[in-house]
Amino acid sequence: MAVDPETLNPVNYSRAESLQIINLLFQSLLSADLGTNTIKPFLAEAMPSVERQDSITLFTYEIRKEAEWTDGSPVTAQDVAFTLKVAKAPLLNNESLKPQLEFIKDIRLDAGNPQRFTFVCSGFAPEMELLTGDFFILPAYLYDPENLLLHLNVADLHNGQQAVAQDEKLKTFAAQFNTPAFGHDPRLLQGSGGYVLENWQNGQYLTLTRKKDWWGNNTSNTQHLTANPQRVSFQVIPDITTALLALQNRQLDVLENIPAHEFEQLRKQESFLKDYNLHTPDAYDFYYAGINTRNPKFSDKRTRQAIAHLLDVNNIIQVSQMSYATPTVGIIPPSVKEFYNSNLQPINHDANKASTLLQEAEWIREADGWFKNIDGKREQLTVEVIYRAGNTNFENAAAILKQNASHLDIPVQVQGEESTLLSSRSKQHNFELYFRSLSGNPFAFNFKPLLHTAYAGMGGLNYTGFGTSESDSILDKISGTVPDREQQAVLLRRLQEIMQEEAAIIPMYYTKERLAVHRRFTNTKVSGLKPGYDVSAFTLKQE
CATH class of the missing domain: 3.10.105.10 (Dipeptide-binding Protein; Domain 3)
Structure with missing residues (x-):
């Protein structure tokens, strides 16, 4: 990475460097499978059912029953409702996510099934199916242990921003959520993904380790849910010349965003090509x-x-x-x-x-x-x-x-x-x-x-x-x-x-895109979609 992530907060990140790592920590209901460049269910059991009713559209989801948070508790519709509140509430640093979910008016929870819920959306647009599932779900137990947002309704946040802004519990939650800790503290950066943040040395590296007995390993017919490498280390190297030298010295397994001239030089180095594959997908x-x-x-x-x-x-x-x-x-x-x-x-x-x-x-x-x-x-x-x-x-x-x-x-x-x-x-x-x-x-x-x-x-x-x-x-x-x-x-x-x-x-x-990946890896899922490859899917080739 050329720079440190600005934040790893799943609600207000803005850089590709952040997305690369957040993808390993947190999950959304739907996401792109970089192996096929298609949208697939991740936290969701399946693509949502869609019902159009005059001026509204209903999107109904069910979360995978295996899905768990880091503490072993299940991911539920309550967590989705909590995430929507965080995305829509005033006073919070949510400017990046709020407009993306503006069309969602409310959420209806299924009283008989804690994993089932329905989004109530304004009108209909073809992109809504993706957008209803394309945001990271937050663990309510970890982000709001005092239940400061529990009394608020998504519909109220959608309609009455000014009145809600006076809510004392919301003010208290906002004061906590807007602190740097929610984007940097490993104790808070724990989602339903297969990894946890082990160490972050600013300006040097970030290290993630695979969860023991991650729930994604226990699902069937879900080859896109992966957490294969036991450990992933992202090196922060601001100078591309230094990064290229580390690559050529076999100190990096992956390097992306290689400048065009240097990429052309790598193409001509036979000794380098024996150890690395070069990729150029449309980005x-x-x-x-x-x-x-x-x-x-x-x-x-x-x-x-x-x-x-x-x-x-x-x-x-x-x-x-x-x-x-x-x-x-x-x-x-x-x-x-x-x-x-x-x-x-x-x-x-x-x-x-x-x-x-x-x-x-x-x-x-x-x-x-x-x-x-x-x-x-x-x-x-x-x-x-x-x-x-x-x-x-x-x-x-x-x-x-x-x-x-x-x-x-x-x-x-x-x-x-x-x-x-x-x-x-x-x-x-x-x-x-x-x-x-x-x-x-x-x-x-x-x-x-x-x-x-x-x-x-x-x-x-x-x-x-x-x-x-x-x-x-x-x-x-x-x-x-x-x-x-x-x-x-x-x-x-x-x-x-x-x-x-x-x-x-x-x-x-x-x-x-211009990236190099060491040949000892397979199932790299190189794609023009960010982050350009799925490091969670990497496996070692059998010798």
Whole structure:
């Protein structure tokens, strides 16, 4: 891993590094089997039964009777209800999960079967079947031993946020849940998965050990439920050169996110290929530039469009990705042809077009740069670019933008930031332009937390401030009551048009994964879906 996980809290994590480990500690009702890239029941006994009733849809699940928490107690519908309360309640750090489950209005528990329950959902959308099962279930006994949330109803949390926010027990629970311990303490990070967190040395490594007599070993016809390795160690190595050296010295069994040039060199090393397999599945990692629309210099979309024309995405791909990336016009992967807007053309490198757009935005080119009166003050067009330090993909993109901008006398200052500082600056809107990546999947396209103006406030995930009334309406429909996939496709294509027009998020490309796995392992389940492979499934080859 290049960096430590920001948190291992299953409710408010945001990084792929966190997801990799949380997947081994906790489970959701449904999840992707990386061996087949299909959705399968994990904690659930089977896919849910679906019943549509006018304005609501009912999804009924039953949890596997074998499913247990770390203390040996059964996973029940009460735990699912508790998790929903945590996801929906005010005052809690749940901004990432809350919008994903916004369509769930209530939960009905089966009085005769503690493992059976029904979600009551608003309207119907094709993605709801996945979304009702695609969140990690928390152990109520461990997270809320005082039963502080027991008296609250999911329906009340769905409908009456302001009134519930005054609840004293909720305030007490929130004060506990929002502490760092719920994302770092091994005593709290115990789910229904096959592993427990043994040790976390910040900046060095995280070690997980397999549970004794894990319940998943006692199920039949569930080859996707695995906990094969007895011990898994994640090494934190910020410098990719050091990581590659460790790989070539056979000190690592798996290395992912290998830079394209280094990956090509590994392909040519016969001695290395005797010990390692190299894989390049199509990934769902979206690389983009984000512009802070709140900054007066960039409030005019024509200014942002001009910067987009200075990026030169094709050159960025050639320099940093070689053949391991696909240009994209928007946030939808080009491989998802049903939803990708193929009628749009990528914004190409065009200095003349950029110059014209800046003039239309009332910038005046003078001998020493571009100037404009903003709020009664003469401002020069300069751009500060930040990205995660050590990421050569972003470093190359920033260098290319700086070079192209210099031809138009636009000064660009480039700064690599430590990961935590970059995240903090993004959340606090303390940036002008950043390079980032997002991890997605081909199953769900609810971008509301990232793009809706309701999440553009301080601390929200809409860092750039993107959003129009039309885009908000589209995002509301996609996350709520889209009637069918055809209508969903229409909405998503229109969203891509609006995003290109607004140019707050400038799309660059989707990558292919590049990873090396030692040949002594089989059943590695390499996939373009995160985390890219299923380490819980690894087995040793028979000699």
